[in-house]
Amino acid sequence: MGNRPTIADIAKRVGVSPGAVSFALNGRPGVSEQTRARIIEVAREMNWRPHRAARALGGAQAGVVGLVLARDPRTLGSEQFYTQILYGMQDVLSAGSSAVQMQLVRDTAAEIDLYRHWAAEHRVDGLVLVDLQLDDPRLAVVRELGLPAVTLGLPGEDGQLPSVWADDAEAMTTIVDYLAALDHRRIAHVAGPPVYQHTARRTSALREQAVARGLTAESVPTDFSDAQGAAATRTLLSRAERPTAIIYDSDLMAAAGLGVALELGIEVPRRLSIVSFDDSVLTRIVHPALTCLSRDTYALGAQVATSLLAAIADPRSRTSIRTETPRLVVRGSTTRPA
Amino acid sequence: MGNRPTIADIAKRVGVSPGAVSFALNGRPGVSEQTRARIIEVAREMNWRPHRAARALGGAQAGVVGLVLARDPRTLGSEQFYTQILYGMQDVLSAGSSAVQMQLVRDTAAEIDLYRHWAAEHRVDGLVLVDLQLDDPRLAVVRELGLPAVTLGLPGEDGQLPSVWADDAEAMTTIVDYLAALDHRRIAHVAGPPVYQHTARRTSALREQAVARGLTAESVPTDFSDAQGAAATRTLLSRAERPTAIIYDSDLMAAAGLGVALELGIEVPRRLSIVSFDDSVLTRIVHPALTCLSRDTYALGAQVATSLLAAIADPRSRTSIRTETPRLVVRGSTTRPA
DNA sequence: GTGGAGAACTAAAGCGCTATAGTCAACGGT
DNA sequence: ACCGTTGACTATAGCGCTTTAGTTCTCCAC
Incomplete structure (x- = not known):
C-alpha cells in the first residue's frame, strides 16, 4: 500500500545518514563516488521516488x-x-x-x-x-x-x-501571395476577436498587402465560434460583389464556412476558394479538403x-x-x- | 514578493498559537467561535492561502x-x-x-x-x-x-x-429503432477498436437488434482515426449491395465518412444516411449536419x-x-x- | 470546597526532503 | 610534530501545516 520508502529507509539500509542519501540522489558533492553508487542502487532496488510535496515544501519546485x-x-x-x-x-x-x-x-x-x-x-x-x-x-x-x-x-x-x-504577418503574406497568384482580386478575411494580437497582426498585414497589390480586402471580426464564422460567411457571400476567396483565422470557422457555401449552393473551389490559418484533422476530413497553413x-x-x-x-x-x-x-x- | 503569509504569521498577529489558527481555518473544534471569527478575518486580511505542499506533506491530500x-x-x-x-x-x-x-x-x-x-x-x-x-x-x-x-x-x-x-447498448438500440422506422434494411457500423468495452457493447447490441428485426448489419472495426474511418466507409460504399445507413462510433469518423460519400458522389442523406455516436461542433458544421446521439x-x-x-x-x-x-x-x- | 469534566488553548512532534553547520580522520607542508 | 586543509559524513534545523498530547481555566455537582 501507500507505504513508499523514504530517504530515511534508504539511509538505514545503506548505513549512512539521510543527508548523505539526499546528496547522493541529487548528484551533489558530499559523498564518495562509491557510496553514491551504492545509495543509488539501493534506491532503485527499493523503488524509491521523491515525494513531491516534501521537496516543494523545502522551497524547491512544485514540478x-x-x-x-x-x-x-x-x-x-x-x-x-x-x-x-x-x-x-x-x-x-x-x-x-x-x-x-x-x-x-x-x-x-x-x-x-x-x-x-x-x-x-x-x-x-x-x-x-x-x-x-x-x-x-x-x-x-x-x-x-x-x-x-x-x-x-x-x-x-x-x-x-x-x-x-x-510571424503572423508573414504568414498572412504567404496566403495573399498565393491567392493573388491565382488571380483572386476580392479577398475576405473571417478573423478572430480584435483584442488578440495575432488577429490584429493578420488583419493589418492583409490590409497592407491589399493596398500594395491593389486588391479589395476586408476583415470581419468574430468570436472564433463556428456560429459566427458561419454567419460572417453568409453575410459575405450574400453580397452582390462577393469575394472569390475567404481566409479564415481558424480551421473550425473555415469548415463552418465551407458548410455555408455548400448550403448556398456556391461551389468550392470553383466559385469560392477557402484558406484556413490552422491545420488539424478537420481540414482534412471535410470535402473538399481545405488549403491551410500548417505547422508542427x-x-x-x-x-x-x-x-x-x-x-x-x-x-x-x-x-x-x-x-x-x-x-x-x-x-x-x-x-x-x- | 513571493513571501506569502504563513499560519504562524497569522497566529502572531492574532496572539494565539499556530495550532489554534489551523483549527480555526479548517472548521475544526478547539477554538471559540469568537477567536475563530477573528482568525478567519485576519487570514483574509493578510490574504493567506494554504501552502499545498505543506498540507500534502502532512499526509493530507495533494488536491x-x-x-x-x-x-x-x-x-x-x-x-x-x-x-x-x-x-x-x-x-x-x-x-x-x-x-x-x-x-x-x-x-x-x-x-x-x-x-x-x-x-x-x-x-x-x-x-x-x-x-x-x-x-x-x-x-x-x-x-x-x-x-x-x-x-x-x-x-x-x-x-x-x-x-x-x-448504457451503450440502449443507445445503439435507439439508433437502430430510428433507422428501422425510416425503412433502412442494410445498416453498417464503423466501430472503434474492439478492445474497448463500449465498442464491444455497441457491436453486440447492433447484432442483436439486427437479428430481432431481420436487418442486415455489419460492424467494421477501426482505430478511431479519420483515416481508418474514411477507409472503412470507402470499402462499405464500394460494395454491390451497399448499406443505406452507416452508424459511426465517433463524430470525427462520421465527418470523414461524409467526406468520402461526397467524394464518391453518393448523396447524403438521399442515398446514404449517416448517424454519429458523438455530438460536437463537428457534427454541426459539416453539411449536411449530422444526426447524432447527444448528451450533456x-x-x-x-x-x-x-x-x-x-x-x-x-x-x-x-x-x-x-x-x-x-x-x-x-x-x-x-x-x-x- | 473539592473532584472532575469540558472548553479553549498551547506545546511539540512529525510529514519527507534539503541545506547548513559541525565532526572526525587522514594527509601534506613546513 | 603541529597546524591547516580537504573529503566524507553526520547532526540538526527548518519548510508550512496538521495533529496529538498536554496545560490551564472555568463551571458545576455533590
Missing part, C-alpha cells in the same frame, strides 16, 4: 507548470491545437519529471484569479500564456506574482517575457516547454524564439476564380 | 486528480469530448480547490507507468479511468496502488470501482468529479451512477432510403 485557456465552454473548438501543444510540452517536461496543469476558464478575469491562486498555493513553477491580447492585463499580474512565464504568440512589446512565436504544433509545444524550463532555471533570461513561419499546404479548397 | 488519455498523438480527435469532460470536472473540483491533471500518453503501458509514478510521488489523490477495455490491465494496477478511482464508461465486471456510465458532456464531467470526490472521501464506496441514455438529435444527414 508543475500551468497553462490556462480562457474561453467560453460553448465556444470550444481550438482544442485540437492546444492538445497538440500540450502533448509536445508534456514530452519535454516529463523528462524533468514535471507536468503540465491545463485548466479551462471562462474569461481572462478568471484566468488571472487562477494565477493568483496558483501562486499563493505554490502550485506551479511557471506559466505559459496563450492568446496574447493587445495591452494584455495578464502580463502585469504575472510580473507582480514573480512567476516565470513564456508567451506563445507575439512577444510583449517591451520584451517583458520570453516568448515562442511565429507538437514541436511548437516542445519548444515552449524548453523555453519555460529555461525561464524557470534563470528567471532573468529573456530569450524569444521565433519559430518557422507556417507552410502553405494546398488542398482542394482553392483554385483560380471562375 | 489533484489525474486523468490520462492514451492515444497516438496522430490519432487525436476525441479531444472535444474530453475537453468538455475536463471542463465539467474542473468546475466541480475547483470548489474543493482541487485541480485535474490531464496527461496524454502513447499507450496503455505508458498510462500505467504514469499511474505508478503519480502514486509514488503522491501527486494525485484519485484517478479517472476512461476508455475501459475488456479485461482492462489498469484495474489491477489501480487497486494495487490503492488509489481511489472512478471509471467513465461501463462499470467493471465485478464492480471493483465506482463508475459513471451510460459537461454534466457528465461534473458527475465524474462528484463521484471521484466521494470515492476519495470514502475509498470503500462503490456506487455506480448510471447517467441518462443519450438522446437522438435528428439533423440533415438521415432520411428514408431512396
Whole structure:
C-alpha cells in the first residue's frame, strides 16, 4: 500500500545518514563516488521516488507548470491545437519529471484569479500564456506574482517575457501571395476577436498587402465560434460583389464556412476558394479538403516547454524564439476564380 | 514578493498559537467561535492561502486528480469530448480547490507507468479511468496502488470501482429503432477498436437488434482515426449491395465518412444516411449536419468529479451512477432510403 | 470546597526532503 | 610534530501545516 520508502529507509539500509542519501540522489558533492553508487542502487532496488510535496515544501519546485485557456465552454473548438501543444510540452517536461496543469476558464478575469491562486498555493513553477491580447492585463499580474512565464504568440512589446512565436504577418503574406497568384482580386478575411494580437497582426498585414497589390480586402471580426464564422460567411457571400476567396483565422470557422457555401449552393473551389490559418484533422476530413497553413504544433509545444524550463532555471533570461513561419499546404479548397 | 503569509504569521498577529489558527481555518473544534471569527478575518486580511505542499506533506491530500488519455498523438480527435469532460470536472473540483491533471500518453503501458509514478510521488489523490477495455490491465494496477478511482464508461465486471456510465447498448438500440422506422434494411457500423468495452457493447447490441428485426448489419472495426474511418466507409460504399445507413462510433469518423460519400458522389442523406455516436461542433458544421446521439458532456464531467470526490472521501464506496441514455438529435444527414 | 469534566488553548512532534553547520580522520607542508 | 586543509559524513534545523498530547481555566455537582 501507500507505504513508499523514504530517504530515511534508504539511509538505514545503506548505513549512512539521510543527508548523505539526499546528496547522493541529487548528484551533489558530499559523498564518495562509491557510496553514491551504492545509495543509488539501493534506491532503485527499493523503488524509491521523491515525494513531491516534501521537496516543494523545502522551497524547491512544485514540478508543475500551468497553462490556462480562457474561453467560453460553448465556444470550444481550438482544442485540437492546444492538445497538440500540450502533448509536445508534456514530452519535454516529463523528462524533468514535471507536468503540465491545463485548466479551462471562462474569461481572462478568471484566468488571472487562477494565477493568483496558483501562486499563493505554490502550485506551479511557471506559466505559459496563450492568446496574447493587445495591452494584455495578464502580463502585469504575472510580473507582480514573480512567476516565470513564456508567451506563445507575439512577444510583449517591451520584451517583458520570453516568448515562442511565429510571424503572423508573414504568414498572412504567404496566403495573399498565393491567392493573388491565382488571380483572386476580392479577398475576405473571417478573423478572430480584435483584442488578440495575432488577429490584429493578420488583419493589418492583409490590409497592407491589399493596398500594395491593389486588391479589395476586408476583415470581419468574430468570436472564433463556428456560429459566427458561419454567419460572417453568409453575410459575405450574400453580397452582390462577393469575394472569390475567404481566409479564415481558424480551421473550425473555415469548415463552418465551407458548410455555408455548400448550403448556398456556391461551389468550392470553383466559385469560392477557402484558406484556413490552422491545420488539424478537420481540414482534412471535410470535402473538399481545405488549403491551410500548417505547422508542427507538437514541436511548437516542445519548444515552449524548453523555453519555460529555461525561464524557470534563470528567471532573468529573456530569450524569444521565433519559430518557422507556417507552410502553405494546398488542398482542394482553392483554385483560380471562375 | 513571493513571501506569502504563513499560519504562524497569522497566529502572531492574532496572539494565539499556530495550532489554534489551523483549527480555526479548517472548521475544526478547539477554538471559540469568537477567536475563530477573528482568525478567519485576519487570514483574509493578510490574504493567506494554504501552502499545498505543506498540507500534502502532512499526509493530507495533494488536491489533484489525474486523468490520462492514451492515444497516438496522430490519432487525436476525441479531444472535444474530453475537453468538455475536463471542463465539467474542473468546475466541480475547483470548489474543493482541487485541480485535474490531464496527461496524454502513447499507450496503455505508458498510462500505467504514469499511474505508478503519480502514486509514488503522491501527486494525485484519485484517478479517472476512461476508455475501459475488456479485461482492462489498469484495474489491477489501480487497486494495487490503492488509489481511489472512478471509471467513465461501463462499470467493471465485478464492480471493483465506482463508475459513471451510460448504457451503450440502449443507445445503439435507439439508433437502430430510428433507422428501422425510416425503412433502412442494410445498416453498417464503423466501430472503434474492439478492445474497448463500449465498442464491444455497441457491436453486440447492433447484432442483436439486427437479428430481432431481420436487418442486415455489419460492424467494421477501426482505430478511431479519420483515416481508418474514411477507409472503412470507402470499402462499405464500394460494395454491390451497399448499406443505406452507416452508424459511426465517433463524430470525427462520421465527418470523414461524409467526406468520402461526397467524394464518391453518393448523396447524403438521399442515398446514404449517416448517424454519429458523438455530438460536437463537428457534427454541426459539416453539411449536411449530422444526426447524432447527444448528451450533456459537461454534466457528465461534473458527475465524474462528484463521484471521484466521494470515492476519495470514502475509498470503500462503490456506487455506480448510471447517467441518462443519450438522446437522438435528428439533423440533415438521415432520411428514408431512396 | 473539592473532584472532575469540558472548553479553549498551547506545546511539540512529525510529514519527507534539503541545506547548513559541525565532526572526525587522514594527509601534506613546513 | 603541529597546524591547516580537504573529503566524507553526520547532526540538526527548518519548510508550512496538521495533529496529538498536554496545560490551564472555568463551571458545576455533590
